[in-house]
């Protein structure tokens with residue numbers, strides 16, 4: 001029993017991690033539980049907000065008059081004790097508010113919407129009543145949709161106290177239902193009914209028998225029709241006669257791509273290295289140890305099989321497992337593999353699902369109908385209980401870090417949950433992040449190695465082509481002679497190729513040849529990108545779109561030229577140079593529609609094309625035995641970025657994409673085109689030598705005082721007025737400088753490299769530190785004050801361990 005509840009409320013601009021105290025109405029004192037969502041009054045009384053119960057007390061020690069909880073939104077808690085604790089920890093780690101963290105952890109369907117209504121409390125003149133209120137007592141109040149005169153009239157009414165604003169919180173979570181039937185009579189009563197039936201009424205007779213066979217159950221109407229071979233009309237007659245009741249049955253929206261769960265595939269026989277890894281992990285599973293393993297295995301070494309066998313172990317012991325993969329829609333192959341192994345025991349969570357589908361998968365996990373969860377970043381919050389194992393595949397992927405508040409890294413959350421449950425965590429990759437590999441070096445993580453490809457297939461041979469030389473030999477082209485010949489050869493042999501281009505769009509930008517004018521986004525400091533499919537110029541940051549100019553807006557010359565390359569342009573050149581090649585293109589433009597990823601990959605898998613041309617999204621996880629050639633058109637794109645992780649990202653990308661070649665019996669070849677053939681990231685990727693890359697890169701990081709030797713935190717400030725943003729960041733810098741002392745290194749403040757975006761100016765600074773006890777408290781203080789500043793249009797974000805430094 002509880003009389004008093006501690007509630008964290010969701011009030012924008014007045015966020016705090018401190019709960020408010022409310023009185024629990026008598027009716028619910030036995031029902032209310034920690035982790036339930038509630039609606040509570042806030043402020044001067046008429047305002048209603050959503051909150052989450054985080055604590056309960058039996059009796060009040062509070063003297064003043066407490067406000068009462070308005071209503072309970074859940075019959076069962078949506079957050080258990082573990083997830084509540086996790087949200088608290090996360091808020092503290094990522095400089096966010098706990099309520100924001102809770103929202104991130106719950107499916108979108110459970111997020112409520114607060115609506116404002118204008119309620120008439122006094123008579124108004126007829127004209128106003130009809131025009132403004134459409135003859136109703138209450139209208140939804142949305143100032144954005146009102147004209148200025150309308151709004152001012154309403155404000156006047158408010159002042160005269162003729163209307164009041166009421167807030168209502170609306171829950172969007174709606175389980176999907178279908179029509180079902182359930183018998184209404186007892187067995188004997190059905191017998192009685194039968195005796196009164198006309199002998200001609202055969203269908204009704206059959207219905208009676210059917211109903212007798214399902215007494216006590218509720219069956220979906222579609223199913224009932226199939227099982228009884230009776231029509232809907234007969235069931236309707238039955239309902240009219242009072243033989244059966246029609247009911248709503250809750251169903252799960254199963255994502256269509258994942259319905260085929262018929263085949264359960266058996267485990268593969270492990271090779272020696274795989275066996276060593278599986279044994280080590282399984283031992284930790286058996287003993288409930290919260291050990292972290294780093295599974296470093298070359299591409300095609302069978303890491304996935306290791307994951308699957310360890311997951312099996314956890315499930316066989318009655319436990320659950322979470323497996324994270326980077327943005328899952330990119331790797332339908334992996335999901336399919338897990339599904340083939342565990343059937344309907346798998347729940348899948350990823351951004352390609354509708355909110356309804358996500359909510360239903362979440363409920364299947366919550367109801368313990370699924371014990372294995374596969375998903376992208378946010379699946380780490382899956383409401384599993386009794387967790388026995390967590391796996392992070394491709395642990396180096398930057399998409400595991402959320403780039404908006406709360407800026408959590410799934411790897412850190414995974415560690416927290418693993419510790420909570422005493423469960424092992426496996427981080428797998430062919431190219432681990434330097435942070436993780438360094439921890440293995442220090443024995444904080446337990447390192448496991450798969451040095452060989454499965455069945456001793458050799459690693460593909462990698463050739464680096466110097467594009468500077470190529471340019472001297474022939475006219476400008478995206479293809480070196482070597483790559484074109486290799487592609488042609490594959491087509492003759494009936495083998496397939498994957499080509500990766502590090503960009504999107506037809507051409508990066510257009511420029512006037514006479515005056516050098518480049519078309520810029522009016523809202524951002526960035527040039528617009530040409531898109532041939534829509535025949536427009538687009539801004540990739542704010543979405544601004546305009547027509548392609550025929551004449552230069554600056555000097556009116558007609559000499560407008562397209563510069564840069566993009567997948568569309570490469571596709572056109574390829575079609576011209578290899579006219580008989582069947583090409584599939586995969587980039588942001590061809591995969592915008594739901595299900596297109598899967599479709600393109602399936603077509604390629606069915607050998608409907610010879611060449612799969614795409615951006616980064618084709619680099620990961622694909623396992624096609626017939627692919628024997630991988631080409632990288634421009635390995636350099638990422639190297640020039642002013643980011644200390646540029647080499648690391650390039651090495652990872654080249655290794656991943658190279659790994660797609662020669663995974664089965666036919667040997668593979670990789671051709672990397674570059675203007676920097678001697679760069680160590682490219683040379684070491686050529687040799688498949690991650691360990692050497694790790695050593696070289698660590699020295700550079702050591703010299704530059706970068707992660708993993710130092711921690712980093714980035715602070716960004718933005719405002720529509722550049723001077724306001726600049727002043728704010730310099731004020732912040734001196735505030736931090738005063739508080740921190742000399743143990744931290746401060747970079748900046750500087751304008752961000754894309755200084756203006758969406759009409760706002762951005763300034764940033766980065767703090768590097770090894771340990772500083774005061775920094776955390778100071779940054780928390782910054783977060784608290786940032787809310788007041790937000791009302792003045794100033795946005796401040798604190799980003800722990802940013803993944804990109806541009």
Ligand SMILES: Nc1ncnc2c1ncn2[C@@H]1O[C@H](COP(=O)(O)OP(=O)(O)OP(=O)(O)O)[C@@H](O)[C@H]1O
Nearest residue numbers: 268269270271299300301302303304305454621659
């Ligand atoms: N023990 C085994 N015996 C036979 N085949 C295996 C074995 N283990 C894995 N394989 C097969 O080898 C191929 C490569 O394995 P898998 O995709 O698991 O490698 P990976 O290390 O996860 O690859 P990548 O990191 O490159 O995506 C798959 O087709 C898989 O079915």
Ligand SMILES: [Zn+2]
Nearest residue numbers: 521524539542
């Ligand atoms: Zn823009």
Ligand SMILES: [Zn+2]
Nearest residue numbers: 512515552555
């Ligand atoms: Zn011009």
